[in-house]
Amino acid sequence: MELDRKSLGRSKLKLSILGFGGTGLGNMYVAMSERSVIDTLSAAYAAGMRYYDTAPLYGHGLSELRLGGGLRLFADPGVVVSSKVGWRLRPAFGKPTEAGLFRDITAFTRFNDYSYDGAMRSFEDSLNRLGTERIDILLIHDVDRRNQGDRFAQVFGEAMAGAYKAVLSLREQGVVKAIGCGLNEWEACQAFAEAGDFDCFLLAGRYTLLEQESLQSFLPLCEKRGIGIILGGPYNSGILASGAVKDAWFNYAPAPADVLAKVAAIEKVCAAHRVALKAAALQFPLHHSCVASVIPGTSSAAELNENLRMLRAPVPAELWRDLKSAGLLDARAPTP
């Protein structure tokens, strides 16, 4: 099968418009079996997916280890891979390692390190876990208020003085083809975009059917500078997939009432056009010229096939028009 590809900003990379989000391979929320990992990755490649994102954080190396198995299976140099620096791993020597939303993970524990040397070591560790000599896109991970809180400004400074110099040097040497940041907030992306020479940002959840605040200043800046966007979390942690059901999730946590209400209103407009909410959610970000790929987290072949179906479902232009006139979608958002 074929999937359309889009250029990632001004970089030479072309990503399949549906990419593979690697949190599931790290056992986020649910533990994947090794068999299911192989089935899911095989299905992804067979469906034409040629862009895979991972990170040391995801399952503390588990996502990279498993993706490495997939890469050997694909044996295709045309597959684009991104990983990240900023979270490093060390052996836990018997101490429990479960952390965050990742279950049944490796015997390694994680710690933040945004130094130059730390980023270089992290990059080499990632190559080893992936069993590859090539990572195409290297992203600085989690320098945002969600993860750094009050220390954001300080950590931002550390990352620009350290990890940024490292990824820049790797790009200059041609070891990686594109550099950027993987963050949960457009404000933090913008701060990096203004401070350094980045090719792309992996933005999780901040340009979706539910929220488009990033249209205010960040995405126009990306357009002007030719910066590419990889859009993580197109379903905002689930609620744009599940709809406004009682146990819907938003932003890695149970959804609050105002979000449920907005999603219910969006669902109503979708229903009037007989469009599945998931289809609208998955396709919406791709209409922005900067967004090269959407990468929903994928934990099974069934989820993957559902995403492919949603990507191909017909969505009439009237849907976007009605969402905009109902005030549910930013009027500036590019849509057909």
Place this chain on the structure above:
Amino acid sequence: MIDAHHHLWKLSRADYGWIGDGGNPAVATIERDYLVGDFRSLAAENGIAGSVVVQAAQTVTETRWLLDQARASGGLIKGVVGWIDMAAANAPDVLHDLAQDPLLRSIRPMLQEHSDVEWVLQPKLAPALHAVIERDLSFDLLVRPPHLEAVLALLLRHPDLRAIVDHGAKPDIAGGMWQPWADHMRRIARETPAYCKLSGLVTEARPGWKPDDLRRYAEHLVECFGVERMVWGSDWPVMLLNADYPGWLAAAKQFIAPHSATDQMAVMNDNAIRFYRLPMRPA
């Protein structure tokens, strides 16, 4: 945020024993019904998006009632910590029946009620414990400091038991108790994969407590178990005996404030989701 430990009760159900018949003056101020509606308002005011409700009666009927409350909570209550008679010969079957409901996430025998501190170690509980492990359920340990040696023995005997010590094992904060509680908690943290709840401490403090009264205890727990194995809970409405909801929430946040935002979020949200396997809809 997730409140990983609160209760609900309807006194007319009349199986609580420790509350509801006017016979326990220590709990007179909370001797009224506390239902989902009450918790919903608190949750909204305090930014709580989901919760785990915990048994307060030693009956399966109450667990079924809690499962019904959770189901009717519009998604607010994400899981139930229930009760079974672990010593009964049919305990695995009872658990099997209850576990048909995915809202059941954990089992909690009220160990603190047993005068025999080694009650939990008796061999006849083994089938029930194995049933808990087999179903990948959690195990809540409601204990006081005298039970901790038995708790350690239990956890070493069952390394696959996914256990959590409720309320930091309730050290007597008002009385200034430190050892052997402090060393026992450190050993449990070091030698087992158990988790610990950052909850219930206010109930053990003197009336009119200040965060500094609790700090040493809370920080010891966080130091021993690490931010990845601490789970915040309110213990509402029991905590109302000696605190208000926002007061305890603010104190707990203060105790973990030196940690990174990622780690604070782990204690207040992520760890509860992971430990109790709270349901996440596939994205």
